[in-house]
Structure formats: C-alpha cells, structure tokens
Amino acid sequence: MEIRILSLSEINLAIKEEIASLLRRKPNAVLGLATGSSPIGVYDELVKAHKAGDISFNEVTSFNLDEYIGLNSDHPQSYRYFMNSHLFDHIDILKSRTHIPSMDKNSEDYYETYDNKIKDHGGIDFQILGIGSNGHIAFNEPGTSFDSLTHIVDLKESTIKDNSRFFNDVNEVPTKAVSMGLKSIMNTKRIVIIITGKNKANALKRLMSKEITTDFPASILHRHPKVTIYADQEAASLL
Ligand code: GLP
Numbered sequence: 001m002e003i004r005i006l007s008l009s010e011i012n013l014a015i016k017e018e019i020a021s022l023l024r025r026k027p028n029a030v031l032g033l034a035t036g037s038s039p040i041g042v043y044d045e046l047v048k049a050h051k052a053g054d055i056s057f058n059e060v061t062s063f064n065l066d067e068y069i070g071l072n073s074d075h076p077q078s079y080r081y082f083m084n085s086h087l088f089d090h091i092d093i094l095k096s097r098t099h100i101p102s103m104d105k106n107s108e109d110y111y112e113t114y115d116n117k118i119k120d121h122g123g124i125d126f127q128i129l130g131i132g133s134n135g136h137i138a139f140n141e142p143g144t145s146f147d148s149l150t151h152i153v154d155l156k157e158s159t160i161k162d163n164s165r166f167f168n169d170v171n172e173v174p175t176k177a178v179s180m181g182l183k184s185i186m187n188t189k190r191i192v193i194i195i196t197g198k199n200k201a202n203a204l205k206r207l208m209s210k211e212i213t214t215d216f217p218a219s220i221l222h223r224h225p226k227v228t229i230y231a232d233q234e235a236a237s238l239l
Contacts (some may be wrong), residue, residue: 001219001222001224001227001228001229002227002228002231003208003228003229003231003236004228004230004231005231005232005233005236006230006231006232007232007233008041008196008232009041011041011042011087011194011230011231011232012041012042012044012045013045014230015042015045015128015192015194015230016042016045016046016049018126018211019025019031019042019046019055019126019190020035020049022125022126023055023056024058025187026125027045027056027058027059027060028059028060028061029060029061029125029126030060030061030062030063030118030121030122030123030124030125030126030186030198031060031061031062031063031124031125031126031127032062032064032065032124032126032127032128032129032185033062033064033065033083033087033128034064034065034128034129034138035065035066035079035083035130036130036132037063037130038130038131038194038195038196039128039194040086041128042128042194043086043087044086046087046091047087047090047091049088049191050091051090053147054225056092057092057093058092058093058094058098060093060123061097061098061099062093062097062098062099062115063099063114063117063118063124063180064079064083064098064099064100065129065137065138065179065180065185066079066101066138066139066153066177066178066179066180067079067080067100067101067102067140067177067178068174068176068177069103069152069174069176069177069178070174070176071174073100074212076117076164077167077172078200079100080100083098083100086229091164099110099114099117101114101150101178101179101180102178103152103178106159106162111150111151111152111178111212112150114149114150114180114184115149115150115180115181115184118184118187123187123188123189124187124189125187125188125189125190126192127185127188127189127190127191127192128192128194128216129185129191129192129193129194129218130193130194130195131193131195131200131203131204131207132158132159132162132202132203133158133199133202133203133216134156134158134159134216135203135206135207135215135216135217135218135219136156136159136217136218137182137193137217137218137221138179138180138181138185139153139155139159139177139178139179139187140153140179140182140185140217141153141154141155141156141159141180141197141217142156142214142215142216142217143214144181144182144214144217145181145182145214145216146183146186146214146220147181147182147183148181148182148183148184149180149181149183149184150178150179150180150181150184151168151178151179151181152176152177153176153177153178153179154174154175154176155173155176155177156173156180157175160175161171164197179212182217182220185220186220186221186223186224189226190226191221191224191226191227191228192227192228192229192230193218193221193227193228193229193230194230194233195207195229195230195231195232195235195236196230196231196232196234197227197232197235198229198234198237200234200235201236201237201238202238203218203233203235204229204231204235204239205230205239206219207219207221208239210222
C-alpha cells in the first residue's frame with residue numbers, strides 16, 4: 001500500500017489525472033464511486049476537465065458503493081441525489097449506466113444482483129474510497145466479514161453521528177443502508193482512498209499500523225495489490 005501526502009488540491013488533481021488517463025486508454029472503463037465529502041473535490045475536477053473537452057464519460061459505466069435505506073432518490077441526502085448533483089448532471093455519462101445499490105427487488109440495482117452485475121461489466125477498473133472515523137469503508141462497519149458482498153447494514157451510532165452533519169437532526173439520519181461488501185471492494189482492480197482532515201488522523205494512524213482486523217474494516221486494503229492512500233498533512237499529523 002502506497003501513501004502520498006499532498007495538499008487537498010493536489011490530491012484532487014492527481015486522482016482526476018489518474019481517471020483521465022484511464023479513460024484515454026479505456027473509454028468504456030468501469031468506475032467505482034463514493035459519496036461523502038472526501039471525493040467532492042475530485043468530482044469538481046472531473047466536471048471541469050469534461051467541460052474543457054479533455055474527458056468524456058459517454059462510454060463509462062459506474063457503480064456506487066452504497067445508499068441509505070429509507071430515503072427516496074430525490075431526497076437531498078440520498079446518495080443518488082448526491083451523485084447527480086455533484087457529478088452525473090454535469091458530465092456526459094448515460095444515467096442508465098450509473099448504478100447505485102438498492103434494496104428494492106424491482107430495481108435493476110437490487111442488492112443481491114449488484115456484485116454479479118459488476119462482474120458482467122468486467123469488474124471495476126478504478127475505485128474511489130473515503131474512510132469513516134471508525135475505519136469503515138463504504139458502509140462496512142467494524143465487525144463486517146472480509147468475505148462480504150453487497151448487503152444490508154445496520155449503521156453504527158458513531159457513523160450516524162458523523163453523518164448527522166448533513167441532516168437537520170440526528171434523528172433524520174437513516175439507521176440502515178445497502179453497501180458493497182469488503183470482498184466486493186477487494187475485487188476492484190485499482191483503489192485510491194482519500195483521507196483528509198484532522199478528524200481522520202486517528203483512522204490514518206491505525207491504517208498505517210498495518211494490523212489487519214475486522215475491527216477496522218479499511219485494514220483489509222493491505223491485502224490488495226494496488227492501493228494508494230491520498231492523505232493531506234492534517235490527516236497525516238499523527239504519523
Ligand atoms: C459515509 C460513506 C462512506 C464515506 C464516509 C466518510 O459513511 N458511506 O463511503 O467514506 O461517509 O465520509 P466523509 O468523506 O464525508 O468523511
């Protein structure tokens with residue numbers, strides 16, 4: 001696992017550049033996308049590059065990591081809404097090729113078929129991840145099996161509290177989500193994980209301790225051959 005410590009704007013540009021170079025090589029690449037505040041700057045750079053005519057997403061397929069259960073897609077805190085407003089509405093990706101896991105059996109992104117669908121598309125070429133302060137990746141909370149595929153998750157209190165900053169009240173935060181599993185994430189071909197800000201310093205320190213344990217889900221990434229951590233100085237302050 002490689003770590004690169006850069007400023008926030010350098011991180012956003014570096015990841016944008018990795019994606020741009022992938023799309024030049026493989027215009028129909030499959031992208032694995034994340035929500036949360038960490039990837040927003042990367043999405044801004046991708047939109048800029050698209051508007052400047054540097055990249056097209058016309059042949060791209062995307063799979064998102066997770067989605068809350070109980071919020072409609074038009075709810076401002078749903079991850080579908082987040083992806084549309086931060087990225088999809090501003091680039092030339094076909095919405096029909098953007099996938100967000102759903103627990104609705106009638107949806108084509110029903111969680112039990114999600115991993116098969118990713119496989120049918122040849123797997124995820126490039127996966128963006130953030131990290132929760134308790135080490136969760138996607139919504140794989142501490143204790144999640146390393147063999148997990150896309151599944152339904154009961155969110156931990158610490159995650160509900162962390163994510164309540166996006167809601168008017170902590171009681172509005174859903175308590176369940178659908179999430180790609182740790183095995184689903186390990187099946188991706190290349191992973192970048194964005195870890196920035198002081199409140200992630202402990203998580204980064206624990207990740208760098210190299211202990212692999214289900215108590216700290218992100219630690220499984222040590223077993224993946226192609227992971228880069230992009231961290232800023234604040235997150236790296238305890239290293
Ligand atoms: C949520 C998402 C994760 C994300 C995490 C960190 O729980 N499900 O995918 O990595 O939040 O979010 P942020 O980037 O806002 O710190």
